[in-house]
Amino acid sequence: MKTIQTKKIIDTVAEMCIEANTFLSEDMLESLRTAESSEESENGKEILKTMLDNFEVAKRRTIPICQDTGMVVMFVSFGQDLMIADGSLEDALQAGVAKGYEEGYLRKSVVADPFIRTNTNNNTPAVIHYKVVPGDQLKIKILPKGFGSENTSALKMLKPSDGMAGVRDFVIKTVEAGSPNACAPIVVGVGVGGTMEKAALMAKEALGRPLWMRNPLDHVAALEDYLLEACNNLGIGPMGLGGVNTVLGVNVEVFPTHIAGLPVAVNISCYVNRHVEREL
Amino acid sequence: MTVINIKTPMSKEDRKKLKAGDHVQISGTIYTGRDAAHKRMIEALKKGSPLPVDFTDQLIYYVGPSPAKPGEIIGSAGPTTSGRMDAYTPELLEKGLGGMIGKGNRSEKVINSMMNHVAVYFGCVGGAGALLQSCIKSVEILAYEDLGTEAIRKIEVENFPAIVVIDTQGNNLYETERKKYLK
Numbered sequence: 001m002k003t004i005q006t007k008k009i010i011d012t013v014a015e016m017c018i019e020a021n022t023f024l025s026e027d028m029l030e031s032l033r034t035a036e037s038s039e040e041s042e043n044g045k046e047i048l049k050t051m052l053d054n055f056e057v058a059k060r061r062t063i064p065i066c067q068d069t070g071m072v073v074m075f076v077s078f079g080q081d082l083m084i085a086d087g088s089l090e091d092a093l094q095a096g097v098a099k100g101y102e103e104g105y106l107r108k109s110v111v112a113d114p115f116i117r118t119n120t121n122n123n124t125p126a127v128i129h130y131k132v133v134p135g136d137q138l139k140i141k142i143l144p145k146g147f148g149s150e151n152t153s154a155l156k157m158l159k160p161s162d163g164m165a166g167v168r169d170f171v172i173k174t175v176e177a178g179s180p181n182a183c184a185p186i187v188v189g190v191g192v193g194g195t196m197e198k199a200a201l202m203a204k205e206a207l208g209r210p211l212w213m214r215n216p217l218d219h220v221a222a223l224e225d226y227l228l229e230a231c232n233n234l235g236i237g238p239m240g241l242g243g244v245n246t247v248l249g250v251n252v253e254v255f256p257t258h259i260a261g262l263p264v265a266v267n268i269s270c271y272v273n274r275h276v277e278r279e280l
Numbered sequence: 281m282t283v284i285n286i287k288t289p290m291s292k293e294d295r296k297k298l299k300a301g302d303h304v305q306i307s308g309t310i311y312t313g314r315d316a317a318h319k320r321m322i323e324a325l326k327k328g329s330p331l332p333v334d335f336t337d338q339l340i341y342y343v344g345p346s347p348a349k350p351g352e353i354i355g356s357a358g359p360t361t362s363g364r365m366d367a368y369t370p371e372l373l374e375k376g377l378g379g380m381i382g383k384g385n386r387s388e389k390v391i392n393s394m395m396n397h398v399a400v401y402f403g404c405v406g407g408a409g410a411l412l413q414s415c416i417k418s419v420e421i422l423a424y425e426d427l428g429t430e431a432i433r434k435i436e437v438e439n440f441p442a443i444v445v446i447d448t449q450g451n452n453l454y455e456t457e458r459k460k461y462l463k
């Protein structure tokens with residue numbers, strides 16, 4: 001039976017937190033470069049150029065791309081044949097976040113209680129979603145989530161009769177209301193179906209899907225294309241100051257749902273859409 | 281594109297000259313403050329206590345920087361969403377605050393108060409915290425140190441790039457620019 005030491009998990013998670021906040025993935029960079037060359041608004045072009053320059057500075061000096069280094073969301077797939085030695089998996093994952101945020105000089109943005117609001121000073125707890133899978137792998141995906149964009153996300157329980165048109169309308173309205181505050185151009189994760197929390201979870205997971213990858217279902221891929229075009233026709237543009245690049249990508253995930261329901265969740269990420277994945 | 285160099289503090293006359301859409305570079309002293317610091321300042325005013333800073337003709341930058349690496353004075357330092365400060369801003373404008381730097385739109389109430397007090401709202405590029413950090417030349421914690429990243433800091437900036445988003449007449453780029461690209 002394969003065994004992983006908690007120390008290895010702590011060190012890996014710490015490294016991943018620093019990496020995610022300092023370097024952006026190639027799919028995100030590529031789409032921002034494309035946006036910069038296609039932008040029609042002078043302000044928008046200038047802003048996109050600044051964003052691209054900023055990535056270079058962050059990389060060169062190994063400092064965070066953005067000061068809001070987020071609350072950490074983790075997706076963990078745990079192989080059922082795997083053993084963890086020397087402590088609990090949950091404790092190790094949380095300790096890894098604390099270590100990464102301390103050693104990487106990342107901002108601690110988590111408060112212990114939503115009403116009392118005292119900073120926990122180590123950016124924990126992270127929000128961790130586990131999945132038990134066959135095999136003996138430990139796969140960890142980390143998304144440090146900034147709240148400028150998280151705050152513009154929304155969820156609605158539509159009626160089945162609202163159908164595809166209702167979903168389109170809700171996504172576009174959410175993007176329209178949120179983009180100027182969410183550091184556009186944004187990435188839009190959409191979850192349709194399941195239950196309330198399943199829709200929200202799919203929307204979050206959708207943000208981590210590479211921008212070039214379409215949903216394998218034709219009608220869902222068509223919805224993604226439609227939403228991308230419709231959102232970019234809103235004119236909101238980079239940082240909301242006008243332009244043709246409001247949205248870099250729309251990723252939609254779907255799941256079976258109840259005969260009486262059509263849940264839809266929209267999770268918005270800014271252009272600093274950070275995600276890092278590793279397998280142990 | 282022409283860039284206007286401005287120096288803080290900014291008199292009402294200087295502020296009036298700026299128009300929505302102007303690209304500027306700000307040099308001089310500015311003050312940082314965000315959610316928790318605003319809440320505390322307004323509570324202080326309610327109790328009749330003085331503000332920790334005389335904001336007359338000064339600018340507030342909505343930022344909560346990341347920690348400084350060894351040998352540096354501040355970490356990444358880009359703007360946060362201004363709308364969360366909307367509830368508090370009019371009272372600071374009444375105390376003479378000359379302008380704000382942040383990202384995102386402002387409420388009608390804030391815009392009206394800006395027009396009454398001849399204030400300017402600047403936007404800078406969200407997420408560009410590493411780049412904006414390099415314009416910061418000195419940092420001093422002035423008040424509310426216990427708030428950590430949210431403490432009020434006095435910072436010296438040099439050629440800090442920003443755009444006039446809402447001017448003293450209430451012209452608002454969020455309203456005017458979008459229309460040009462709406463299809």
Ligand code: SF4
Binds near residue numbers: 270271360406
């Ligand atoms: S929304 Fe994203 S880019 Fe903007 S300040 Fe927050 S984390 Fe940074």
